[in-house]
Amino acid sequence: MIEVTELHKSFGSNEILKGVNFKVKRGEKVVIIGPSGSGKSTLLRCLNFLETPSSGFVKVEGEYFVEPSKKYNEKHVAKLRTEIGMVFQRFNLFPTMTAIENVMAAQMKIRKKSKEEARKTAEKYLRKVGLIDRMNHYPSQLSGGQQQRVAIARALAMEPNVMLFDEATSALDPELVGEVLNVMKELADEGMTMVIVTHEMKFAEEVGDRVIFMDKGVIVEEGHPKRLFHFPKHERTRAFINKVEHPEAMTGTYSNDELPVSMGKRKELGRIPATSNL
Ligand code: ADP
Ligand code: MG
Secondary structure (H helix, E strand, O other), rough: OOOEEEEEEOOOOEEEEEEEEEOOOOOEEEEEEEEOOOOOOHHHHOOOOOOOOOOOEEOOOOOOOOOOOOOHHHHHHHHOOOOOOEEEOOOOOOOOOOOOHHHHHHHHHOOOOOOHHHHHHHHHHHOOOHHHHHHOOOOHHHHHHHHHHHHHHHHHHEEEEEEEEEEOOOOOHHHHHHHHHHHHHHHEEEEEEEEOOOOOOHHHHHHHHEEEEEEOOOEEEEOOOHHHHHHOOOOOHHHHHHHHHHHHHHOOOHHHHHHOOOHHHHHHHOOOOOOOOO
């Protein structure tokens, strides 16, 4: 379904991805973990050509975004991109549109659907994420978790073959994380092909078929979640997993009351800080 070959990406002289190789099979759930700054978002963005790789290739369903030695073709890229849905940490809904209008917009603009068709599809996916009763609300009238579910519905309404999630729950208050993970879990159970960047290790272990640990622009190791989380082969993987699972270790001498609120709350739930600087 997705094939990434010798992918390099530099910003100026700063090489962020240093030769990444991996494949995702149809229906597979691949989870990417790794410290902040290791290139996870850049990698996801290269998967749908939001970033143009410096070198190397991305193939989606047997088709190259840009054929080796051929020129960038905007139309071709746009077409392939519609097969890939992406959900970001920040939901980026249009504030002046209601939930359903947000879900309809791209369908009409990019998929060239009529308003009636787009509305029908939007209703289907808003129902799926449990928000049909909120469809006429504006983003400001919805909680963060609800906004993220609208963003998921918006991506699904394009009927993509693959869904990419880039820390979809990292910006949410702890009590809202579960509802978004539940929607993602349901999608996974239905057989959607998914590439998920997350710090939610329990979710990763439950849903992932494979986990990739990235650090400093390379894949350090990958494997079955049970193996990778419990028997990491590399010291870097072990150190990272330890940090995520024991965030208190990072704060040294802080007592519980001194922890920043977000960290404290997360800790109670056994999660890591919202804006993890891991
Ligand atoms: P992660 O998602 O793992 O935290 P990112 O892919 O966001 O990592 O970033 C990796 C590095 O690439 C960071 O040091 C970041 O500053 C840099 N970077 C990302 N996007 C850009 C950009 N558009 N221009 C310059 N540097 C960037
Ligand atoms: Mg990121």
